Amino acid sequence: MRKTANGPFDLTKRGLLVSGMGLAGLAMAPEALAQTALRGTVDQGNIQPLPIAIDINSGADASGNNIGAQISKVISADLERSGFFKPIDPNAFIAHEADVNVQPNFDNWRTINAQYLSNGRAFTDADGRLTVDFRLWDVFGTNQLLGQSMTATPENWRRVAHKIADAIYERLTGEEGYFDTRVVFVAESGKRGNRVKRLAIMDQDAANPSYLTDGSTKVMTPRFSADSQEVVYMSLSADRARIYIFNIETGRQETVGDFRGMVFAPRFSPDGSKLAFTVTQGGNSDIYTMDLGSRQTTRLTRDGSIDTSPSFSPDGSRIAFTSDRGGSPQIYVMNADGSNVRRLTFGGGAYSTPVFSPKGDMIAFTKQSGGRFSIGVMNPNGGGEKLLTSSYLEEGPTWAPNGRYIMFFREPPGGTPSLWTVEASGRIERPVPYHGGASDPAWSPRLK
Amino acid sequence: MSIKTKTVVKTALVAFVLTSVAACSDKPKPVEPTPTPPPVATAPAPQPQPAPTQPVQTGILPGSQQDFVVNVGDRVYFDTDQSSLRADAQGVLAAQAAWLNRYPGVKIRIEGSADERGTREYNFALGARRAESVSEFLISKGVAPARISTISYGKENPLNPGSDEDAWAQNRNAHTSLTSGAR
Known part of the structure; x- marks a missing residue:
């Protein structure tokens, strides 16, 4: 059995409590999360999908292809179809995060009611491999929930996106991801x-x-x-x-x-x-x-x-x-x-x-x-x-x-x-x- | 309140052993190894059940596929979720048996079918039962078992593509296909 997210759960808990609804079942002991988190919530009433902004940046390459935007789109679509997330339209973003190693400007994301932000940078390394360096932030708690880097051959960019979506889904729901399938x-x-x-x-x-x-x-x-x-x-x-x-x-x-x-x-x-x-x-x-x-x-x-x-x-x-x-x-x-x-x-x-x-x-x-x-x-x-x-x-x-x-x-x-x-x-x-x-x-x- | 920014561990979490996946789409599409059998002689829309005594129409070669279809009837119908032979089906099958006994060189395949109001795999089993009911009846009337093969098409080859009572009734059937020996 695959292990689910085991980071600082108090952060998760607080982030979700700020939401006040939605995945309220997550506000319990971490060890119980995997079994009961989402189930407990959806049985109580309507699901309130969590507003999340996905902002992977790359800049356009020579042929005008913006791989970062494409990866963001695949992640957002995965999370949306799960029913537990409401990705925010990138057109509503006030500004992109320029540097993945610097704390985001949380005010910009609070203004558009993003409870979570996953920002990152996609680039091709010297060996021609695609690397995506990404973070997941609790915007209202101003805490980092995830920081990872994934590398693959460029033609597998969609799998990179699915794996990032899996990481976000796991971190915020306590359940195994299922997007890289x-x-x-x-x-x-x-x-x-x-x-x-x-x-x-x-x-x-x-x-x-x-x-x-x-x-x-x-x-x-x-x-x-x-x-x-x-x-x-x-x-x-x-x-x-x-x-x-x-x-x-x-x-x-x-x-x-x-x-x-x-x-x-x-x-x-x-x-x-x-x-x-x-x-x-x-x-x-x-x-x-x-x-x-x-x-x-x-x-x-x-x-x-x-x-x-x-x-x-x-x-x-x-x-x-x-x-x-x-x-x-x-x-x-x-x-x-x-x-x-x-x-x-x-x-x-x-x-x-x-x-x-x-x-x-x-x-x-x-x-x-x-x-x-x-x-x-x-x-x-x-x-x-x-x-x-x-x-x-x-x-x-x-x-x-x-x-x-x-x-x-x-x-x-x-x-x-x-x-x-x-x-x-x-x-x-x-x-x-x-x-x-x-x-x-x-x-x-x-x-x- | 202090904000801790976690150190990013830049592990390559995605251990991409992806050559196999990528290879898949590049590969020429494989072809099933079995030779494709010739298409089944398609039957016309279901005939009104002719009485076995109906006089043979002129212009049709006795012992031919057309003779069997027009003058005997190549299909019988079943009630919902049933494989027992209705009275009308028994009449048609008695005529089929008589015809087959008249032309002993003809071999047949009985193809059982089901309507769409059942799950796919269950319907394969149900269609097989229907084909077997027909096979048993024909054997009981003297047709040699070696001349008969059976198959179930489940709900995969509906006679009527509609989704109403009439279509379902037509699609619950067993078709007797002449596979060889007809004139």
């Missing part, structure tokens, strides 16, 4: 009824999309391996369904197994040693695992019903899945060897697509009820159900690695699917700014 998904084009579905990957903010398959077969339900280097997905052509593992680093892909019936719903186990998936034989769908070393398959369910959509718990000990063995689709959990099956959901409607959160403390799911679809969360024992969203058609929840945001896809009647995020309390819902049809998102772990 990617999303694998299915890019959809063409008419409904004859969609082209290509495997695609992009940054979590929809930048740098690239397409990994050519659309000659429909691809669906990709999932990352724990190290983000591989993606497992399903491919459907007119006469067969297959499972592929795609290596992002090498571009190589291989088919997994040779099954006579349908095979779908593949996922990696948390340690990457196994796949779980569904095989249909004689019309009956059951969950299997395959050891990727020996290629040996193990059948986990033997019920005559539909058993699909497996999700490993983060420790690999359990598998949640969808089954209609009780008469309608509901969520069940079993041990990873198939033993000890328990039903988790008993509410009205149909439940499917369970996904354990990265910490294992929640299961996200899709619920279909009253002609609508919802994304919801519940405890791993099935209690505490909470629906976060609702629309004509939506499904496919995937967790951000910090366990606070869920991405899913939504399709209006007769329309094109698109990706959305919702915060785990349901208060913050945002479209993912990818231009084009998109479905079946899977969020990567934090990049290394």
Whole structure:
């Protein structure tokens, strides 16, 4: 588990108390922050996003490109989409901070009601590497909260921006950042009824999309391996369904197994040693695992019903899945060897697509009820159900690695699917700014 | 009140081992290794269910794809979340079985589908069940199992791209595709 911000928390506390609302849950013992900070706040009422000014300066280069302004923009957009920050329009800034090593002119930032300021300097060093030297200040407390320097090759400037946004988010919320991550998904084009579905990957903010398959077969339900280097997905052509593992680093892909019936719903186990998936034989769908070393398959369910959509718990000990063995689709959990099956959901409607959160403390799911679809969360024992969203058609929840945001896809009647995020309390819902049809998102772990 | 400015530790926090990431976008787009199968013979919009006794229309070659589609019916429909065969479906399938028994060289693929009112993976399983119901029925009427393959398209290949009751009803189906042996 990644350590969250552990700087001088009294400063954080005071800064947030000045805000008087918003992240008030942070005004508690530091050790409790990571678990309860944001959750405690959003459960109390409206979220009051924190006004923050992002002012990374570089000056324009020979071609008029202002990398500092671009980095500021990416940081601001990340923080804004989290729902907990309200970045201030740079046009409102009274003056830029000229020297990152000098204390800012706090009056200038107080005047525009910036509670926090992250200023900095972006420059290219003698080796041609991009360095960003940045600070985070509590404007009203006039304290420095962060001072860091990040270096990368210039083409990776967006990752530098995401890492700075992660540092700010962590310092001010006490939770793990999630901005330096990617999303694998299915890019959809063409008419409904004859969609082209290509495997695609992009940054979590929809930048740098690239397409990994050519659309000659429909691809669906990709999932990352724990190290983000591989993606497992399903491919459907007119006469067969297959499972592929795609290596992002090498571009190589291989088919997994040779099954006579349908095979779908593949996922990696948390340690990457196994796949779980569904095989249909004689019309009956059951969950299997395959050891990727020996290629040996193990059948986990033997019920005559539909058993699909497996999700490993983060420790690999359990598998949640969808089954209609009780008469309608509901969520069940079993041990990873198939033993000890328990039903988790008993509410009205149909439940499917369970996904354990990265910490294992929640299961996200899709619920279909009253002609609508919802994304919801519940405890791993099935209690505490909470629906976060609702629309004509939506499904496919995937967790951000910090366990606070869920991405899913939504399709209006007769329309094109698109990706959305919702915060785990349901208060913050945002479209993912990818231009084009998109479905079946899977969020990567934090990049290394 | 004194203000402490922390010393900045200029560590290179971003240990960029990024060659792999960057390499990705530069790479030529890989092509799936499997050869793409020829497209499925596309069926016309769903036919009114013809009675098995309907006289053969003129101008259609007996034993042909068109004969099967027009004079027999290549698709049966299901109720919501069901895979059991309705009476109308059984009529069509009895005619399919009779036709297939008349042309024993024909092989078929039964393609089960679901409407969009279900999650993707569940619908793959549901479509597979529907294909199996049809397969079992045809086998029970004397069609050799070796002539039949099944697949589920889930909700991926809807017959009707709409989002209303009519579209859903049309999209809950099993299509019998003649894969070889038809005239």
